Amino acid sequence: MVTSLRPKPGPPRSYHFPDFSDELLPSGIHLVTAPVAKLPVVTVLVVVEAGSTNDPAGKEGVAALTAGTLLEGTERFDGAELAEAFEQLGTSVESGADWDSAFIKMTVLSEQLEQATNLLGETISSPTFPEREVERAKAERLAEILQLEMEPRGLADEKFSEFLYTQESRYSKPDEGGTESVRALSRQDVEEFYRSRYRAGSTTVIIAGDITTDEARALITRAFQRWPSGVAPSQPLIAAPRTTRKSIHIVDKPEAPQSELRAGHVGLPRKHPDFFPALVMNAVLGGLFGSRINLNLREAHGYTYGASSFYDWRRGPGPFVVSTAVQSEVTAPALREIFLEIDRIRGEHISEEELLLARDYLEGVFPIRYETTGAIASALATLVIYDLPADYFESYRKNVHAVSVDAVLRAAREHLHPDELQTIVVGDARVIRASVSDLSVGDLHVYSS
Amino acid sequence: MGLHGGQFTTMRIPVETFHLDNGLFVTLSEDHTTPIVAVNLWYHVGSANEKTGRTGFAHLFEHMLFQGSAHVASSEHFELIQRAGGTLNGSTWLERTNYFETVPSNELALALWLEADRMGELLPAMTQEKLDMQRDVVKNERRWAVDNQPYGTMLEKMQELVFPASHPFQHSLIGSMEDLSAASLDDVAHFFATYYTPDNAVLSIAGDFDSQEGRELITEYFGPISRGTERPPLPPMNLPPVFGNRLREVVHDNVSLPRLFMAFRSPVFGTEKYYAASVTSAVLGMRKGSRLQRSLVRERQVAADAGAFTFDLAKGTDLLVVDVTARPETSVTRLEEEVEREIDAVHREGVTEAEVKRAVALIETDLLASLQTAGERADRLSMFATYFRQPELINEQAERYRSVTTQRVNDFVSERLGENNRASLLYVPKEGVESESMLAAAGRAD
Numbered sequence: 001m002v003t004s005l006r007p008k009p010g011p012p013r014s015y016h017f018p019d020f021s022d023e024l025l026p027s028g029i030h031l032v033t034a035p036v037a038k039l040p041v042v043t044v045l046v047v048v049e050a051g052s053t054n055d056p057a058g059k060e061g062v063a064a065l066t067a068g069t070l071l072e073g074t075e076r077f078d079g080a081e082l083a084e085a086f087e088q089l090g091t092s093v094e095s096g097a098d099w100d101s102a103f104i105k106m107t108v109l110s111e112q113l114e115q116a117t118n119l120l121g122e123t124i125s126s127p128t129f130p131e132r133e134v135e136r137a138k139a140e141r142l143a144e145i146l147q148l149e150m151e152p153r154g155l156a157d158e159k160f161s162e163f164l165y166t167q168e169s170r171y172s173k174p175d176e177g178g179t180e181s182v183r184a185l186s187r188q189d190v191e192e193f194y195r196s197r198y199r200a201g202s203t204t205v206i207i208a209g210d211i212t213t214d215e216a217r218a219l220i221t222r223a224f225q226r227w228p229s230g231v232a233p234s235q236p237l238i239a240a241p242r243t244t245r246k247s248i249h250i251v252d253k254p255e256a257p258q259s260e261l262r263a264g265h266v267g268l269p270r271k272h273p274d275f276f277p278a279l280v281m282n283a284v285l286g287g288l289f290g291s292r293i294n295l296n297l298r299e300a301h302g303y304t305y306g307a308s309s310f311y312d313w314r315r316g317p318g319p320f321v322v323s324t325a326v327q328s329e330v331t332a333p334a335l336r337e338i339f340l341e342i343d344r345i346r347g348e349h350i351s352e353e354e355l356l357l358a359r360d361y362l363e364g365v366f367p368i369r370y371e372t373t374g375a376i377a378s379a380l381a382t383l384v385i386y387d388l389p390a391d392y393f394e395s396y397r398k399n400v401h402a403v404s405v406d407a408v409l410r411a412a413r414e415h416l417h418p419d420e421l422q423t424i425v426v427g428d429a430r431v432i433r434a435s436v437s438d439l440s441v442g443d444l445h446v447y448s449s
Numbered sequence: 450m451g452l453h454g455g456q457f458t459t460m461r462i463p464v465e466t467f468h469l470d471n472g473l474f475v476t477l478s479e480d481h482t483t484p485i486v487a488v489n490l491w492y493h494v495g496s497a498n499e500k501t502g503r504t505g506f507a508h509l510f511e512h513m514l515f516q517g518s519a520h521v522a523s524s525e526h527f528e529l530i531q532r533a534g535g536t537l538n539g540s541t542w543l544e545r546t547n548y549f550e551t552v553p554s555n556e557l558a559l560a561l562w563l564e565a566d567r568m569g570e571l572l573p574a575m576t577q578e579k580l581d582m583q584r585d586v587v588k589n590e591r592r593w594a595v596d597n598q599p600y601g602t603m604l605e606k607m608q609e610l611v612f613p614a615s616h617p618f619q620h621s622l623i624g625s626m627e628d629l630s631a632a633s634l635d636d637v638a639h640f641f642a643t644y645y646t647p648d649n650a651v652l653s654i655a656g657d658f659d660s661q662e663g664r665e666l667i668t669e670y671f672g673p674i675s676r677g678t679e680r681p682p683l684p685p686m687n688l689p690p691v692f693g694n695r696l697r698e699v700v701h702d703n704v705s706l707p708r709l710f711m712a713f714r715s716p717v718f719g720t721e722k723y724y725a726a727s728v729t730s731a732v733l734g735m736r737k738g739s740r741l742q743r744s745l746v747r748e749r750q751v752a753a754d755a756g757a758f759t760f761d762l763a764k765g766t767d768l769l770v771v772d773v774t775a776r777p778e779t780s781v782t783r784l785e786e787e788v789e790r791e792i793d794a795v796h797r798e799g800v801t802e803a804e805v806k807r808a809v810a811l812i813e814t815d816l817l818a819s820l821q822t823a824g825e826r827a828d829r830l831s832m833f834a835t836y837f838r839q840p841e842l843i844n845e846q847a848e849r850y851r852s853v854t855t856q857r858v859n860d861f862v863s864e865r866l867g868e869n870n871r872a873s874l875l876y877v878p879k880e881g882v883e884s885e886s887m888l889a890a891a892g893r894a895d
């Protein structure tokens with residue numbers, strides 16, 4: 001017999017997020033170095049103020065296209081030669097843009113670090129954006145859009161953003177651009193975007209791994225000596241909701257065996273004073289396997305393989321969303337349970353047990369998130385992007401710990417808005433329409449293909 | 450340069466092993482840099498062990514292992530680990546099923562005890578109601594990941610195409626809806642008693658723990674569990690090195706772009722020839738500089754994406770699969786012709802030394818980067834222990850890859866990439882499904 005005696009935890013060992021240094025190089029580049037001596041590997045992450053929210057109106061997708069073609073050619077090498085050169089060093093460079101910034105990232109063995117970083121600096125300081133490669137990247141993005149729209153999850157996500165934000169908001173359109181805007185982009189748009197935004201004063205280089213601060217400073221100073229000086233202009237962000245009337249939108253997908261569901265509203269900006277209460281509140285509502293929404297929909301009802309809720313944290317107010325896929329026949333009952341859970345967490349205090357589960361999880365899992373040089377570099381990037389305090393990681397667990405059941409209730413009441421919920425269902429309208437309509441939870445719109 | 454310059458060539462992960470009397474094979478690997486520890490269990494059972502009419506059973510069973518045991522309530526395993534600040538999951542493959550937790554190091558005992566309780570005493574907690582509920586969850590998993598997902602049927606269609614009927618790898622891993630409905634509580638009990646035994650399992654711990662303390666905890670919790678009885682042997686799995694003729698299947702599906710998966714029989718995981726196959730796969734499809742990316746995506750622009758991978762099967766035969774998605778303007782016929790032509794060229798002319806060097810350099814970096822996480826170290830230790838009883842192989846992987854010569858890659862290429870060893874699974878957009886129409890959907894409310 002296995003003993004019935006449950007083991008008690010031993011004394012916790014202290015954990016500290018890796019020490020890092022933070023300095024401004026004479027060129028204006030912000031350098032962050034985290035020496036982590038575990039394995040002979042280093043991650044270099046370049047973050048530039050050139051994210052999708054900087055796309056000019058009508059040119060949605062240019063930030064992503066610029067970041068995506070940064071390594072497709074210089075005066076000395078074409079794109080194929082560059083890929084070959086990096087890969088012969090055992091690394092490949094990933095580059096792209098998210099809402100708030102562009103990133104260029106590579107992980108390399110220590111012995112190749114110097115050569116790879118010099119090549120990286122040279123490449124992204126003098127990209128030529130060859131016409132052929134820009135057109136190819138556009139065509140690949142257009143192919144990707146076709147695929148996303150055939151995929152129920154991708155379609156649901158896209159429609160959710162579209163119904164959530166006002167059309168003037170950059171957030172209402174796909175971060176990498178939609179078909180129309182991407183088709184219209186030119187090599188010159190890319191070149192102009194690069195010239196205006198890829199500037200030293202808007203660039204942070206983060207190095208994590210087997211390196212010292214002095215070595216990192218020397219390395220980056222040399223490798224980025226040709227990085228353009230100056231600062232990218234700042235730009236206001238519109239993130240107003242499209243409507244505050246509760247509505248349900250069914251996007252018909254005949255014969256779909258499941259309905260993809262998204263329900264939510266405009267959420268909170270990342271640097272919001274209620275970040276920690278909202279984080280813990282969401283963990284209880286739908287952020288964990290043992291959260292209310294998942295236990296209800298999956299374990300109590302068997303409606304789904306999984307259900308969750310989350311805040312999509314961005315500089316501006318990103319979406320708050322409940323997301324799941326359920327068997328078509330139970331679409332309406334599943335939606336009813338989701339709405340009930342949102343009402344319930346606003347209606348009364350969560351139990352101390354639930355609070356402990358969420359807090360203990362968030363506090364305990366913290367060190368597990370930062371095992372790799374790549375994860376440490378990405379974590380440091382969030383400090384820069386969201387302008388968080390330098391002791392953010394050291395005080396993270398203390399801040400989670402300070403959240404009370406009162407604070408959770410307050411966060412739920414202030415930041416969840418059941419009357420403004422926008423619900424998207426991608427599913428078989430023939431099967432689900434009547435029962436969803438009977439829920440009477442807002443205006444119903446059905447879109448057919 | 451760096452704090453540890455040049456250390457890689459001598460880097461070794463410490464590995465200790467021991468057995469319990471009941472046959473449980475244990476591997477331990479200490480590392481005290483971060484106060485976390487990973488516990489990882491491999492059971493040597495997968496969909497290959499299923500009987501006809503009971504497909505999907507190994508995977509359904511993986512779900513049942515989270516439904517409680519003698520001293521743990523339903524879903525409590527998840528709750529206790531998350532409450533402890535840990536992460537956890539399980540996964541099922543053709544030849545094995547694994548379960549794993551990463552927890553703060555002071556919670557090692559909890560993770561071990563939870564795994565022991567469900568290995569030793571799952572059945573007292575098993576009910577018809579739980580089985581019915583998880584069957585529904587798995588059916589929804591099937592709808593989500595397979596039926597309602599473009600190309601989601603790839604794995605099961607591929608298995609059906611490339612393995613002969615009655616071969617243990619031939620049937621669907623997630624199972625058919627009919628078979629899932631037919632699974633009874635008796636089947637569950639029988640499957641558990643047969644395969645979830647200490648002598649059919651490997652337990653690994655990696656991370657911040659004291660190995661003496663680890664041994665004591667393992668002996669205390671797992672020691673009392675009884676050894677299993679004899680397991681039914683798998684039917685013969687060996688297959689000739691090549692298919693012998695061309696295999697081809699066309700699937701009309703809800704997809705927007707044609708996509709070709711071309712499979713080749715290849716040497717089983719862990720053999721010397723496997724490493725040549727694995728390097729070939731990287732030469733063909735790993736990252737932008739690979740053969741297929743360079744030729745089909747960059748130069749000829751007929752593909753939106755291209756890649757290659759191996760299944761890493763340790764029995765019978767492995768598979769190397771090339772995966773190419775067409776650009777919207779590329780016809781199905783053209784896609785097939787272009788891929789065939791590339792493979793023909795590789796088969797005819799072989800690959801170059803520079804291509805092999807590129808592939809090995811990338812593999813080596815990925816290998817080292819992945820060993821940064823305790824969970825990944827524990828999983829690989831379990832894998833090498835399960836398949837070969839040699840967890841220390843984890844330390845030989847970089848060397849194994851480095852010793853692959855261009856000659857060996859080209860021997861593999863000439864033996865296995867010929868026309869007599871190709872199985873094409875071709876996804877084609879369903880007729881009448883116009884991807885463009887979805888774009889206009891939001892504009893027309895009714």
